Amino acid sequence: MRKIVFVFLLIILKNGHSFAQTKVSGKVIHADTGEPVPFVNIMIRELAKGTVSNSQGEFNFLLPKDAKAGQELIFSHIGFEQSSVLIKDLSGKPIQIVLKPDEYEMDQALVLSFKSKEILKRMQENLTLTQYTEPHEIDIFYRELIWGNDTIQGLTRASGYVHSEGFHPKHSQKSQVSGNDFHFVGFDHIQKTDYGIINKRGGTVRKNIAAQKFPLLIFRLWDFNLSWFDYELLGGKNIGDRSVFVVAVTAKNDGLGRKASRWGYGLYELLQSSVFYVDQEDYGVHWIELRNDKLNEIQYSKHHGQYYIEKYTTATIKFERLNNGKYVFAYANYDNYYTDLGYDTEPNPKQWEVREYAEMYAMDYQFVNLSDGQLMRKYMAPIYGDVPFRRINYHVETYNGLIFIPGRARYHPEFWEDFEFPTFPQEKEIELQLSLNRPIEMQFADFKNNQLVLLERLRKRNRKSQHYWGRASLQYSPAEY
Template structure:
């Protein structure tokens, strides 16, 4: 991927076969390696897109002629030249909220997803996880994100089927928060829940305009001007609202649909202790990006999300000489394929391996009780299949090969992956013994009973 003006590489270009909803992303050097799906046909369209550049449209047949160089033409323009209106920037966000039911897809659908997690300590990679599964959406309805006393949008849920996970060189009470919540909390909430906020809680600034694909968008900055966002985030189930403290929205100039959300939250420099387990830590910041794509009818679908948290781990009070570590956790979720099929409740229950309750459009899943312990990776029933990953096409992470080589220096990666357990409660006795804790901590018997029996 080359900038046509400067001849510099363009990183993180989205590449997608539109008919199949499958794709990849270029790495830091602008390079990509796209293994074509078996059902890709030569006439199908392939779109290369990146914020600030005009999209390039090719055919699958063109990708068969490698190596291939794509030259992207800058499409960014000045605010004064491009946007003229007689209302304040705040109005853009109001219109985006008002138009959600008109722009978001409103019928149930299924998405094949790919999940990846990486953890660093003191800038050294500690572990990596890959997972594949399904994301169900009941379709957007206003009450799904504005239902009173709701702890989140329960009407979109996820299930992981295949997992490949290395050993992790760092374990704390916070390790793997994205992983612990991947089933029903973090990513479904990032994609479908953050619409419901009070317009008056923020200050607004119009940063300019961009071109995303062939669409002109507003780039709108919002910043919290009081503690209402913090108070909302402090409520049980609303923690991700804190990411709205400092955010940028890319909003379509024509229909006010939301293309991208860039979210950021900083924490005060404060050393605290987790009283239950005796770990000292200090949160630094959280960040996230969520992307949506438009179908030919103009409706928006979730296509990508990531989440990053950084904190300082000061160790446990049971350690004599704990060594502080700077922890960085990164997780991302790709939408690889879409199916507009409408599954009935029985079919959903079978596919997501858990009881499904309610009536459309308010169906929700009863997750396995193990989910309520932060160490379980999946919600439902996972199956580790080593052979699955040999033929599964997943987007490459920039520098992923180097990361794998780093992890393999002390122990072969195949052996690390072989150590994976479907149920991560095998970690609990290790942690109890390491930190001198009794059976009351991370105790499986304390979990609530639940209809899910897996």
């Protein structure tokens, strides 16, 4: 296979900011068009460490301290040839990476020999062979952005951890009750600006973080009934040196709706219209694209007095195949679109076209099985159950649907001064825009992961009494804010 001049890597270790390491940055572009290539998987497979380029093909990272000169950085993306570069050939200067397309398509004989529904069935059957099945830890970087009428209204960045109990078939089959989440996330460092939009519909992304739905999106979308969907085999592509089936699924009946309505299964609605990229050899999952189109009709929340229109949600999940054949989580994003038409208590409500976007990068992996005590100290919350069904019991502060991030998260400027994270396009310009009313550093420093600070603001905007949004409706967190 042809090689491409390339460069890159990463993986920011959790304490990577304390080491004198080589910083690598650059941009990945398409060889034919010059356009950026988004979400390129980047990995040192011997170390099981890597990252993903951002939506504009840009990357920045620190080489892990245990990287060796003879090891390779592997760059792979759907429809492109795999590229690699030796660690010893990297420098501290920005690099431009050129990826050449490899539009592999399956021949007709292969297409006829595989039924698209059978491919997804084999994917489900082979999860225990292809997914990492032992408990492990993932260092993550999280970013959230909220737009209102095409203008950025808020930014959150967070560094933390994800615990996975490892794949087990019964994870998605067990009866869902509160707190029954076997993969959980916590944050220990957060930067958060003021938010220009606060309403009952807002905070969907934060809600998914706080309610542990982001880990569910990554690890537990597997228990779907094959009869719920119509299938189409779109063809085949290469992801680096792996050949994959590209299978589109579309919900054909209300079975999906019934599943999504059950407690703990809400994200199944994203399977309404999906595309799976499944390995042709071992049936492991490389990539999933998800979408759910809403009714797009005016709705009214009687309890909260708000009018709104739900439009659609999308998500992307990426996995990386390691040298041992196991697949590990690499990247996920979640996009939610809705129209806020205001509250019935507002004489002249402003209409907001809202987009909420969140993304989560895997920055490092530790393939260790921490004890209950170690997990409790790391996530600062009680741990219940036995492997592989341990769960965390976060009591996240929630206020009338507006939910904040779990964990013992605070703003520590000395941490962020040296912490290297994947950038968002025009992130500096976004910060400048958000600092027009109040300096961005002041917003970060004033951040409190506590909704009590928002009570008066919420009541004033919506002309509600203390009884309507009272302290009795608040669930307190054991974390120290």
